[in-house]
Amino acid sequence: MTAVMNRPTATPDPRWRRALQRVAWLEPFWVSLIGAALLMPPRFLPEALQPALTLYRPALTAALLLFWPIRWLAYGQLTRRTPLDWPLIFMLAWLPVNYWASADKALSWTAISYLLFGIALYLALINWPPARRRPYLVGWLILAVGVSLTLAAPLLTELTLSKLFSVPFVSSLLERLKTLLPGTVNANILAGALTVIIPLPVALAIRQDWTRRRWLPIGCALLSVLMLAALILTQSRGAYLATAVAVGVILALRWPKLWYAIPILLVAGGIAVIQIGPNNLLGDAGSGNALDGLDGRLELWSRALYAISDFPFTGIGVGTFERVIPVLYPLFSIGPDTTISHAHNLLLQVGVDLGLPGLIAYTALFINIFVMLINRLRQREGALAWVLAAGTLAGLIAMFVHGIFDAPVWGARPAVLPWLLIALAVQVGLRPIDQTSG
Numbered sequence: 001m002t003a004v005m006n007r008p009t010a011t012p013d014p015r016w017r018r019a020l021q022r023v024a025w026l027e028p029f030w031v032s033l034i035g036a037a038l039l040m041p042p043r044f045l046p047e048a049l050q051p052a053l054t055l056y057r058p059a060l061t062a063a064l065l066l067f068w069p070i071r072w073l074a075y076g077q078l079t080r081r082t083p084l085d086w087p088l089i090f091m092l093a094w095l096p097v098n099y100w101a102s103a104d105k106a107l108s109w110t111a112i113s114y115l116l117f118g119i120a121l122y123l124a125l126i127n128w129p130p131a132r133r134r135p136y137l138v139g140w141l142i143l144a145v146g147v148s149l150t151l152a153a154p155l156l157t158e159l160t161l162s163k164l165f166s167v168p169f170v171s172s173l174l175e176r177l178k179t180l181l182p183g184t185v186n187a188n189i190l191a192g193a194l195t196v197i198i199p200l201p202v203a204l205a206i207r208q209d210w211t212r213r214r215w216l217p218i219g220c221a222l223l224s225v226l227m228l229a230a231l232i233l234t235q236s237r238g239a240y241l242a243t244a245v246a247v248g249v250i251l252a253l254r255w256p257k258l259w260y261a262i263p264i265l266l267v268a269g270g271i272a273v274i275q276i277g278p279n280n281l282l283g284d285a286g287s288g289n290a291l292d293g294l295d296g297r298l299e300l301w302s303r304a305l306y307a308i309s310d311f312p313f314t315g316i317g318v319g320t321f322e323r324v325i326p327v328l329y330p331l332f333s334i335g336p337d338t339t340i341s342h343a344h345n346l347l348l349q350v351g352v353d354l355g356l357p358g359l360i361a362y363t364a365l366f367i368n369i370f371v372m373l374i375n376r377l378r379q380r381e382g383a384l385a386w387v388l389a390a391g392t393l394a395g396l397i398a399m400f401v402h403g404i405f406d407a408p409v410w411g412a413r414p415a416v417l418p419w420l421l422i423a424l425a426v427q428v429g430l431r432p433i434d435q436t437s438g
Contacts, residue, residue, distance in 0.1 A: 020074035027067040027124040028131075034063050035117040039413045054106060061113040064120040071127060079123050080132075082426050083372060087365040088119065094358050095318070102317025103324060111319025111353070111411040118419030125423040135427035139200060139388050142420050143220075146197040146227055153190055153230045191239035192408030194231045195398045196417045198224060199246040203391030206254055210383035238405035246398035253377065253390045296333045297344065297405075303329040304343035308351045315355035319411050342411060346403025349410055369396065369422060372429035388428045392421050 038060055042050040072078045079085075095112060102108040131137045205221035208214065231239055248265070252258040306329050307316050316324045322341045325331070334340065343349040351359040373393040377386065399409055399418060408414050 017074060020070055024067060024071045024074040024127075025129065027071065028121065028128050030067060031064055031117070031120045031124045034060055035121060035416065038113045038117055039416075054110075057109050057113055061109070061116055064116055067124070075127075079127055082126065082430060083368040084365055084422070084426065087361045087368065090361040091354070091358060091365070092119070094354060094361065097313075098315050098318045098354050098358065101311065101314035102320050104317065104320050107319040107323065108317050114411065114413060114415040115318075118416040121416060122419040122423045122426075125420075126426045131423075131427055135424065135431060136384060136388060138420065138424040138427055139204075139391070142197055142200055142417075142424065143223065145417070145420070146194070146201070147223065149190065149193055149197070150227050150230045153233065187234040188236050188239070188406055189408045189412060189414060191231060191234035191236035192399075192402055192406055193414040193417055194227055194234075195239045195242045195246070195402050196395050196409060196414075196421065198227050198231065198243055199250055199394035199398055200388075200391035201227065202247055203250050203387045203394065206250065207383060207387050210387050236406075238402050242398040242402035245401050246394040249394045249397055250390055253393075296331075299331055299333050300340065300344055301348060303331065304345065304348040304352050308348070308356065312356045315351070315353050315358065318353045321349070321352060321411075342407045344406050346400065346407045346410055349407040353411065365422075366396065366400075369425050369429075373425055376429045385428055385431065388424060392425045392428065395421050396425075 037053075038057065040053070042053055045053060068078060095115075099105070099108050099112065125131050125138055125141075201220040201224040204210070205217050205224055208217045211217070228243070231243060248258075252262075303325050307325065310328075321343060322339055325340070331340075343352055347359065347363075350362050354362065370393070373389050373396075376389045377393070380386065396418070399421075403409075409418050
């Protein structure tokens, strides 16, 4: 009896800490609100307020971090521990060096604000108690973003059906929308964003045992078809290839015997490339009119390699590709009147912006993510966790495949999307080994 009476009991949190925890619960909403302001195109603001968005962007970016000290006081730690901590810490610590090297501070602040918005949202979601208990909430958020992009695609994107094929009725409808609405978003930007998201609803659609509500997989299948239709309208060959690879990965994970078909598909793909020709195949893969075929692409990649070679530690400055490259490394096959804002290759662009130290940290970050997701898929426990892990893994694979031809998810508004997938990967990947997640 004495032993029972003397057993230590858990000390309840002080009242002030419980109050701070309730405040910290609002962090994802705060970050989303500030991020929406950072992502807002200036043309949607009154002309008198447009300069203010540039002037106050550093302050808005700093506001993303408002809840970090609150989270520290509320939970006794800045963030939960993950395998991604050290690469992420190094990337953040290296950003001031990249900013110091920038020749255009305003451009750099824009690109840095997109990156910090993604990182702040990632940290908010992996520490948000509801998402730690129910990781699928992050998945629903990704699907909501996908639905929004799909519905907004015909309204705000420069869609056209003349690059690869044409459907007269749809073409005439898109032409009418162009005259009615201010659609100025490049179709390849939309394609890169959809490519990252589409694998998640596909994974949720091909396996039905993750929910008792039979209409949910059907709804995910319909959503996949809707998003694929929007992707087709972009006519981005690079996005087509990346999506096909991602869907193939999901199917092979679901039915492992399909892995034996990979050699056949590789041979068929090689024959198709030979028949079509690399120049024709890459002509519109991810650059629209900015690059004309393989020669222009190779020249642009070579300029990025020159920049990395000349600025291996600091990079040329985040987001300054369009200013620095034409001056230091003039292009010959691409006219000077063409503005090219990035290297049209994801890893090259990260290396140009962050230098080799930043590129190594970025690569290490995703190596850890892939290992985490693969380990989770090997456990084969829980259908919902499986489809979330499979969809996330395939989405990140799609990002890197499309990243061979384009880089819309780095230094631009869609840069937040990979961080949503990273947050989902952490929530799903660490849940079996992190007992504090509920």
